[in-house]
Every structure is written in structure tokens, then in C-alpha cells.
Amino acid sequence: MKSVLVIWTLLAAISVNNIHGGKRKFRPLLEPRIFSGRTAAKGQFPYQVLVIRENGTLIFICGGSILSRDHILTAAHCVDKAKRTPELLTVYAGTIYFMSGGVEKRVSRVIVHPAYVNYNNDIAVLKLNSSLKFNSVINYIPLAKANIPDGAPVIVSGWGQVNKTDISPVLQYNTEYSMSRAQCVRRVYRLGDAMRCMRRPVGHGICHGDSGGPAAHKGELVGVNSYILGDCGLGYPDVFTDVVATREWIIKNMK
Template sequence: MAVTRIIALATIMAISHVCGTIAAPQGRILEGENAAAGEFPWVASVRVDNAHVAVGSIISQYHILTSAQGVSELGSTPISSSRVSVRVGSINQFAGGQIVSASSILIHPSFGNFLHNIAIITLAEPLSFTDRIASIAWDTSELNETLADGINVLLAGWGLQLSGASPYRLQKTTLSVLSSHECEYKAGYGYESALCLNHGVNQGIGRGDEGAGVVFNHTLVGVASFFFGAGGTEFPDVSCRTAYYSDWILNNVDPALAYLK
């Protein structure tokens, strides 16, 4: 196992760009489909200096769950919250909906080496929920046996396309869960904290899709973290399993959400 992980990490390091203190893999939702207005009301465009850097999921009126690498200055130290905002309520990353500023950013303290790539953005003002702006519940079960090998999950994001262009419209795709055992065998990432996703060639997540919510049965079960190579390779995409981080999330969001535990 250790040898496999070392090989996998070495492969990523050799072909990734630098973000903060670690190399950040690139990717895109490949061969996706246009999402309809209101189809994913919990999805947010996370923006730094008003440019899209990651996808986020609304988990309360004040909180967005996203990837750490998009808002990291150095390791678990976030960039200034004054530079960060989110666009909600729109499938167009460039227009519509509402822009809300961040008041603070919390990155998981163990973020690094592609693991624990998860962060919470606290908003400066509460969101007003509508049919196009809504929160999504996240998985809190320690062992979710329903997420068996081959189960289909949904993702949506604005990652780069095959052409290298950034889509204005939210793209959606369906991937399938890969068991920890199979993920360890294929990519060396059979960690308890990871939820691996299988896909066909030229499919999967990409640059700009980091932080995208992995959704099963109307529940957030993962946060997209990284993929191998230029995306769409034979290797699975890797996300953070929300159940693994449930206590950390609950300890850092509104006490009113305690009922989810």
C-alpha cells in the first residue's frame, strides 16, 4: 500500500501546478450536460478577487462548504476573507443570482498533500432561501453502507472544458462510487477520509470543479478534491467524505445545525 501511494503521489507531483505549498491537480467536468435553473440550488461559485476558483455547497444560511486549495494562502492559512465572495442562485458563473462577501474562512487544520482538502466559508450576511438558493444536508453517518461500489452520484461545477474554455453555464455529471479497496488498488487512495469516484475516459472533474459537492439521495456525501493528470484518465477522482468530517463541520457552523448529528 505504501509503495502504491508513493507512486500515485509522485505521478501527481510531476504533472500538477503549484497552489500554496503543494502541487494542485487540474481537471474539468468532462462530457457534462447543462444544468437547469434551480436544479442545484445549493451550488455556489466560490470567487477570489471576483474570479471563479472553486465550487461550493450551501450548508446553512451563513456557510459554504468547499475545497481548501481554492482559498488557501499557505497550507491551512486562508487568504484574506476580504478577497473572497460567492455567487449563489445562478447557473451562470458570470451573471445573475446574488454575490455575497465572506466574513471568515476556516481550512481543515490537517490540509496538505491532497488530503483533508476541505474548508468552510462563513458569509458576511445570511442567505435568503428561494427556489434557486437552498441548503443541502450533509452525510453524518460514520459508515454509510449505502455508498457501495458502483452507486451513482451527482456533481455540478464550472470547471474547464476539453477545449480549455471556462463554461458560463453550470455543468452536471454522474460518476460512480469506487470502493476504498479498489481505490487503493488503482490509485493508492483508499483512505478512510476519501471517497473515490470512477468514470469513463475523458470524463470526471477538472480545474475549477474543486469543492464541487458529491450528492447521493439529496445528501452531500463528498467534496471534490483532485484528479490525476489532465483529467479523464484511467485513475479515479478523489473527494473528501463528508461523514468523516461531520464533527469538524458541526463544531464550526451555526449551533442550530446540531440536529443533523
């Protein structure tokens, strides 16, 4: 009999005092970071953004990637509850700090993949209400056009949990490695056609709060952080939405 693994989204909720203007003031409930990662340098990931969704006294934090001056790519489960209220979403670009800095942009439209269900096609395009200005710390990442080889290194980044207790105020990143569908199915049992897996050493990888963030290979976007199995750092594969499989839909909805 196959063991049953709990699927955890990478979404995190925190209590909010004030999230607009100047320094962002948060009282953490759960503020996760990349597990056992390294601290990013200023401008190292100019395509990385922080996506915040307001919900009364709580906010939900996710990551995202800059596709153009007007568009952000993130996970559908981060923003599907804001499809009719995009004004509840805020994007911060151009900073490696969770608590301060960067350029604040509001969202005018949320486009969730129409086939999003049970984390398959877990992807969404956000239309910003005003354009970003590209510079050394804000820039887009191109979408990968072809699948990467099995075992290829992939850089994941985000403001997710660094371990079970500690918090870092600075963007973290780590290296994972692509897996074939056959290898992944043996570990996760069921895999949607728009999902792909990355393997990582025990104690490493993405965690709560990293949802929607990028997985990049040689400067191209290959995946969007979707969910983990079991708990952070257990050694199971991390599951991403496959950018190559959804590339046509992404481009169509940027126009």
C-alpha cells in the first residue's frame, strides 16, 4: 500500500499593521523562508517580486516573477481568491528585503489558468496598474522554450521558511535539480500534466511562503513554486508548475 503524504501549499499568512508606503510593518504569524538557503545579493534576482494579498487583518505572502513591465507570473492558489478584487493585491519589486524597500505596484487584473484544479495548472498572470521601470534591480526573466535535462541545476528563490523556527528578513535562494516525470511519479504517486518536480537534499528546498516564486535555469524561467509533500526539508521532491507546458497560455494572457 502506498503511504499517504500531506500536500502543503507554500502560502503563508501574517498579521498586518500597515503594508503601504515606506517601511512595511508586519507582525509575523508565520513568515517562511527558503530552507537552508543562501542570502541573495542586491540585484542578483531582479525578476523576483513579493506578492501580498490582503484579507481583513491578515495578509498572505507569495513570490512571483516579472514577465514584462506590466505583468507578473505567480501561483494560482496565491491569487485565485482575488480574481474579482485585484485591488487587494500588492506587488513589491526591486528589493531583497521583506520588510522594506523596492517599488510598490497595485494589480488591476488577475488571470488564473482556466484548467487550474488540484494544483495542476497552478499558475496566474497579474496585470499591474502601472508599468515597472527596468533597471539593475528590476528586470524580466524570459520563459524557457524547451524542457531542461534531467538532473539540471535549478535556482529557487523566495521569502519562505529557512528552518522550523528562524526567520530571515532577506531574500533566500537554493539549488534544486530537475527530475524526470517517471522518477517523480514514483515519489509523489500522482502528477498532473502541467506539474514538474525538482529534487533537493534533505533539509533544503522551498517551504511555506515561497508559493508562486521562480525556478530558473540558465537565466530562464522553468517553473513556478506550487507545493511540497510532507513538511519542509524532508527530502521529498518539490512540485512546480511547468512553464514550458503552460508557455503558450502565459504569452496569450500577457497580450
